[in-house]
Amino acid sequence: MIEYLQILGQEIYKIIFLLIPILVSVAMIVWLDRRVWGLVQKRRGPNVVGPFGLFQTLADALKYIFKEIIIPASANKVVFILAPIVTMTLALIAWAVIPMSKDLVLSNINVGILYLFAVSSLGVYGIIMGGWASNSKYPFLGAIRSAAQMVSYEVSIGIIIINVLLCVGSLNLNDIVIAQKDLWYVIPLFPMFVIFFISALAETNRPPFDLPEAEAELVAGYQTEYSGMMYAMFWLGEYANILLMCAMGSILFLGGWLPVMDIYPLNIIPAPIWMISKILFLFILFALIKAIVPRYRYDQLMRLGWKIFLPFSLIYLVLTSSFLFYFDKLPKVNF
Amino acid sequence: MIIHSIFFYFFSIIAIFSSLMVITSRSTINSVFFLILDFISVGCLFIMVGAEFLGMILLIVYVGAVAVLFLFVVMMLNVAEQKQSWFIGKKSTHIPTGLIVSVLILLELLVVVGGWKYKEDLMSSSTLVLSNVSNTHQLGLVMYTDYILYFQLAGIVLLLAMIGAILLTFRERVGVKKQSYINQISRNPTTAVELKDVKSYQGVKIDD
Numbered sequence: 001m002i003e004y005l006q007i008l009g010q011e012i013y014k015i016i017f018l019l020i021p022i023l024v025s026v027a028m029i030v031w032l033d034r035r036v037w038g039l040v041q042k043r044r045g046p047n048v049v050g051p052f053g054l055f056q057t058l059a060d061a062l063k064y065i066f067k068e069i070i071i072p073a074s075a076n077k078v079v080f081i082l083a084p085i086v087t088m089t090l091a092l093i094a095w096a097v098i099p100m101s102k103d104l105v106l107s108n109i110n111v112g113i114l115y116l117f118a119v120s121s122l123g124v125y126g127i128i129m130g131g132w133a134s135n136s137k138y139p140f141l142g143a144i145r146s147a148a149q150m151v152s153y154e155v156s157i158g159i160i161i162i163n164v165l166l167c168v169g170s171l172n173l174n175d176i177v178i179a180q181k182d183l184w185y186v187i188p189l190f191p192m193f194v195i196f197f198i199s200a201l202a203e204t205n206r207p208p209f210d211l212p213e214a215e216a217e218l219v220a221g222y223q224t225e226y227s228g229m230m231y232a233m234f235w236l237g238e239y240a241n242i243l244l245m246c247a248m249g250s251i252l253f254l255g256g257w258l259p260v261m262d263i264y265p266l267n268i269i270p271a272p273i274w275m276i277s278k279i280l281f282l283f284i285l286f287a288l289i290k291a292i293v294p295r296y297r298y299d300q301l302m303r304l305g306w307k308i309f310l311p312f313s314l315i316y317l318v319l320t321s322s323f324l325f326y327f328d329k330l331p332k333v334n335f
Numbered sequence: 336m337i338i339h340s341i342f343f344y345f346f347s348i349i350a351i352f353s354s355l356m357v358i359t360s361r362s363t364i365n366s367v368f369f370l371i372l373d374f375i376s377v378g379c380l381f382i383m384v385g386a387e388f389l390g391m392i393l394l395i396v397y398v399g400a401v402a403v404l405f406l407f408v409v410m411m412l413n414v415a416e417q418k419q420s421w422f423i424g425k426k427s428t429h430i431p432t433g434l435i436v437s438v439l440i441l442l443e444l445l446v447v448v449g450g451w452k453y454k455e456d457l458m459s460s461s462t463l464v465l466s467n468v469s470n471t472h473q474l475g476l477v478m479y480t481d482y483i484l485y486f487q488l489a490g491i492v493l494l495l496a497m498i499g500a501i502l503l504t505f506r507e508r509v510g511v512k513k514q515s516y517i518n519q520i521s522r523n524p525t526t527a528v529e530l531k532d533v534k535s536y537q538g539v540k541i542d543d
Contacts, residue, residue: 004338079368110469114391121399125371128403132364132410140410147407151400158395171388171471299514 015096018106022095026239027057032280033239033287040291060232067228072134075225079133084226084233087126091240094119098247099174101257101271112173113161116248117154120203123241124150127205127212130234131222142221145298146205146212152305153202159313160196163189163320164252169331177256179331186253192316193253195309197285200245202305204238206286208293209301242286243279250278343383350376363409371402388471 031046031054038045046056071077097112099105109115124147131143165171167189168179186193202209213221223234250256256278257271296304324330353376356369374397381390468476478486531539 001337076364079364109387111387111391111471114388114395118391118394118399121395124399124403128406128410132406144407144411147403151403154399170469 014106018095019092022092022240022243023236026236026243027061028054029243029283030057030060030235030239032283033290036284036287037291040288064229064232069228069230070225072136072225074135076133076135079129080225081230083126083130083133084230084237086129087123087237088233088240090119090123090126091237091244094244095240095247097173098244098251099177099257100275102174102178104272105174108172108174111171113165113171113176113252116173116244117158117161120157120241120244120248121150121154123203123237126234126237127222130226134222134225136225138218138220139222139224142212142214142218142224145218146222149205149209149211149301149305150203152302153199153309156195156305156309156313157199157203159310159317160192160199161252163192163313163317166317166320166324167331173251173256177251177258180255180258181262184253184255184258189253189316189320192313193249195313196249196253197282199305199309200249201286201289202301204242204245206242207290208296210295211298211301214295243283246279246282246286247275249282250275254278254282339383343380346376346379346383350380364406367402367406367409370405371398374398374402386470388474 034056035045035047035053045053047053049055049059071080094116096106097109097115099108127146127150128143131139131141131146134140164176164185167185168176170176170179201207205212212218213223218224223231226234257275259266259269259271259274350373353369353373357366357373360366360369374393378390378393378398381387381393533539
């Protein structure tokens with residue numbers, strides 16, 4: 001029994017040392033997002049609090065903590081309080097399987113990519129629960145929109161993952177990274193990378209697909225009735241999800257923690273730094289797109305998901321598998 | 336093993352409790368939430384016995400897609416207000432139907448489990464090798480070799496069900512203007528603007 005408690009203690013220690021950097025980097029990433037957004041629009045962005053405005057998010061968080069939490073009188077209280085907690089928890093538990101280097105991973109499970117996919121598909125519950133429990137028109141419309149949107153784009157993300165898995169032959173995230181030692185999958189599967197990126201934008205409700213929180217029509221969508229710390233939790237969960245999608249993209253297509261090339265000055269840089277720089281690269285693309293692309297109309301969004309991405313990724317799946325089969329490059333299983 | 340059994344009882348108690356709550360809770364929305372909790376705890380039980388692939392697929396398919404649609408429908412139809420009449424004590428037709436269905440399911444389960452007991456080679460497969468191959472690989476090896484016909488047939492049945500559902504709900508609406516992207520993109524300044532001489536007291540007809 002004491003051994004188990006010791007193991008438990010060690011795990012909790014590890015989990016805390018995983019969670020703190022993630023929460024700090026989520027705060028930093030919010031700052032980066034606003035900064036890039038500002039620079040594209042020829043503004044300065046947040047630059048007052050701390051050096052380069054780095055502590056802006058901390059100041060915001062402090063403000064949220066001291067604000068009053070208002071629960072609408074006609075809301076379903078339990079679900080209303082549960083919704084931001086679900087969003088935040090789901091955004092954080094997915095990080096348990098993200099490998100930062102060959103050994104630096106909390107749990108290296110066999111079905112890592114399925115776990116990531118499952119957790120990211122559960123993310124919709126926080127939004128639906130929040131929208132429904134608010135018992136108000138705009139949050140409900142936002143929740144309905146986001147449920148339909150996320151379910152639609154998960155389908156194409158699933159098929160893109162199958163494309164990568166066909167080339168790897170394993171569901172383990174470290175195996176996926178190691179399989180890209182010679183060639184990152186962004187080169188042979190470039191169209192899939194583009195579709196994954198756009199689907200990730202839709203999956204995380206980022207502009208140009210931020211219809212669930214379209215401020216011109218729905219005030220703030222599903223988070224209209226939320227205030228104070230509960231709003232902040234939605235907000236942090238959203239950004240943690242965006243970071244997670246970036247990490248997933250860099251593992252599936254950009255070679256995860258592998259260096260750009262396995263030559264002398266590049267391969268002495270530690271693996272986590274490569275991983276972080278790839279995540280940051282994808283995140284800056286996310287931020288740029290937020291600043292330069294106008295919002296989609298809802299029927300256009302659905303059309304893009306079901307009529308363009310789904311058939312295209314299916315056709316590419318057939319192409320990939322026929323290529324691998326014809327040139328006898330299908331991954332072999334060792335018994 | 337103590338920790339293992341503690342976790343097992345934890346998940347199974349939650350599973351049984353939430354499945355009871357699904358049928359007894361008064362608001363439909365709560366039923367769906369308990370159904371989701373049930374799916375998640377059953378998924379955890381799957382993972383505990385080593386069927387990690389099945390557990391994850393259960394999470395992805397049932398919790399990530401099916402239950403979302405359930406929740407969607409329940410919220411859209413606003414059946415949350417309905418009271419389940421049998422709970423209050425009135426007579427209803429749900430109980431006999433439910434009993435027949437559950438007895439049938441019980442019989443089917445008995446047949447399946449009894450089949451394993453009687454004929455032990457029923458579940459053995461020529462291609463299944465129980466070595467250090469991962470769970471996912473083993474499933475694939477069995478499913479795409481011995482049972483490929485059944486696998487494909489199941490897929491066709493599901494496809495037919497999907498086409499049937501689409502056909503049942505499909506209706507062509509009249510008087511709806513559709514956006515044609517090809518027409519929109521292939522417009523150019525010379526064709527987009529048209530000058531018309533308007534005769535007085537006659538006007539022009541604008542067609543689309």
